[in-house]
Amino acid sequence: MTNDRIEELLAKFLAGDISADEKAELEQWLGSDDRHNIFQFVHKEEWVKKGIAELDRIDVESGYEKYLNKFQPAEPPFPDPVEVNLHIVPPRRRWLLIAAAAVAVLIFSLGSWFYFFRTAPVQQAKDDPASRYQNDVAPGGNVATLQLADGRTIRLDQSANGLLADEGAATVQKTGNDRLEYNTSTTSPNKGEPLYNTITTPAGGQYHVVLPDGSRVWLNAGSSLRFPLSFTGNERKVMVTGEAFFDVVQVKRGKQKLPFLVSIQQYGYTNGEVQVLGTRFNINAYDDESSVKTTLLKGSVRFVPEAKPQLASLIIPGQQADYYQNGTLQIRTPDTGSVAAWKEGKFNFQNESIQSIMRQLARWYNVKVIFKDSIEARFVATFPRNIKMSEMLMILEKTNIIRFSIDGQTVTVMR
Template sequence: MSNEELKVLLEKYLSDEITPAERQRLQVLVQNDHNRHTLGEMIAAILAEERYTTTSQVDLQQAFGEVMQEAAHREARSRERSMMVVTDSSSSPYFRIFYKLAAAAILLVGLGTGAYWWYRSPQPVANRPVAAVVVPGGNKAILTLADGSIIELDSAREGALGNQGGTRIIKLNGGRLAYAANSAANAGAGSQYNTISTPRGGQYQVVLPDGSQVWLNAASSLRFPVAFTGKDRAVTLTGEAYFEVAQNAGQPFIVQTTGMQVKVLGTHFNVMAYSDEGRVKTTLMEGAVSVSQGKATSLMQPGQQASINESGEAFNITRPDLEEVMAWKTGEFRFRKTDIRMIMRQIARWYNVEIEYKGDLSGITLYGGMTRKENVAQLLELLEQTGEVHFSTNGNHITVMPAGMN
């Protein structure tokens, strides 16, 4: 890549003369961290040109700095959906120049960190009124007690929900459940199991009897004893959860899934074990964990992700984008060259919608990010702004097609 190529593409972008192929090339160049400094210098040089400095109405140099700072702040504020808003002053030619340069500035920050969806004003998208009623998920879960009785946590009142084997079950505020074991917990409590399950469109947090904290993603469940009285602390997970395990060297913590066992003493990690994702993935944030499946075993280090390979004989150890892995816990959608079908599976679980596919969607991977607080219509609009995909909606049914297909 030459600086001349980057400059030509940037000039074409600012003058609205860029072709779709050239725009795609510019996206690739901007996403390369090695080009960020060069691009910043080029934008600054453009701002210094006489054609942008002859007006006293707008201090573009200062505006550029402010926009860059604001864009960085937006990224830090959970990457919530941000769009450039054109005010009445947009009739000014100087404002239009500033708008394009501001867009380029935000493009630099946004694309450089992988959260793009070109920051231009969105165009009207057809077939969206019905989808607007599909709202995001929230704190919803069902607790199944050892005797089979069921408590709907989202409708239950805060406070004590019951007592099992000397362990109190308490609903806290903000979508949290806590198990408070005490000295009166009897030996039989270790054989009494509870299960907390989130539906599609739900999430919940639980504090286990040992003080370990677990965040459950949508369409997930965790089975655990009401007291950890044995030689280990074993729980069973389906779906996805993030664990912050209380340290206890004499009682290892074990997470069992259908495709992997994770063994720890005290650490922070994420386990994704959805049946429709093909592979179970464990991502370690802090500490150390041992993963095993059959004869395969591996010791992980922070920042690594383990998944069992196709043969089931060895683990694949990679270093994933940790922000993308943890986006669900921080209330975000975060895509970094993510396959469209994987994106739609996340959407299906969080919004409780049905997905259908039409046409050839192979090879479509997207970058982007948005808060999970928005309704599905806004997310679909942003996805369509990439020019790669198109959606048709009918109630809670979404059809995904390549762009240009109806």
């Protein structure tokens, strides 16, 4: 049974809307060997009770009551009821269904997972995990470097709050919540060629910038943003590498709205452009990813591939423009909460391959990742970004299909 089907059946069970055929299908899966990796770490009753207690958005008691009313005989409401042949769930089977519901609770409310794809048999680790986690890696933080127009550089994480620079018509301030703010004088505009600043985050760094027009940008690890100290022309244009989340404000000059343009750099050259008026969106353009992803949360943007402008596409909230190295463009409907989770201090993996997961962890924890074995596995998981790396890896190991070791700044992935 596929993971999507398992999730669907569990969700229907929790809602009390599962049909007799679907119930039989769920029972068959519960009786198969596939459930081993699900129940092996939630077999204790207290785990089940804790999972049910943590669930906020699904009323398990109500859902289970619906289940009982639907699949167990009730007192006939009329003298001559229609006879229906129902299969009553035995006590042991009913317990497995309750456990399945509890697993789903743990998935959605405790930040765990319950399914994955695999192409090879599970190999139970016989070694001591502690021996592979003698080293550990701390999470990233608010670390960035600012390059001023005159060539000077400032380590933002080592700078005191307050005024950092005064260039042209702009002042640069570092606020108490590790945010960079630009304020531009309207009475003393820049003359001559525009002046630019660049903020760069290393692996293990992130930062929040308020641009001269009031637009906000969050930079993920291993990213950069280049922007002018004042937007004086008929457009507002910036350049980004890596990953950034934009919250763009609308700006008018007279009656004309000034468009906001994001030039996307990948592999050392311009790969595309996002054209905006006022909106919230995420751009992912890392060099180690196979595509540039522009995901829209609010408003309206147009993605224009540099090499194939004829493929320019307008996307609406909830959509993602995925532009590949081979020149193809696909419009998808991803889990937007997962895409922007990093900005909220979380990792939110939704059916992600272990390769994709490790690329994200490598950037945030500033480590090198080596795959010792060929592993095809996909996970659903949610983790805070402020925990040590070993905590996250040891939880992933509970699937019994994957193991890790940490040696300095190198993480090895193996069966």
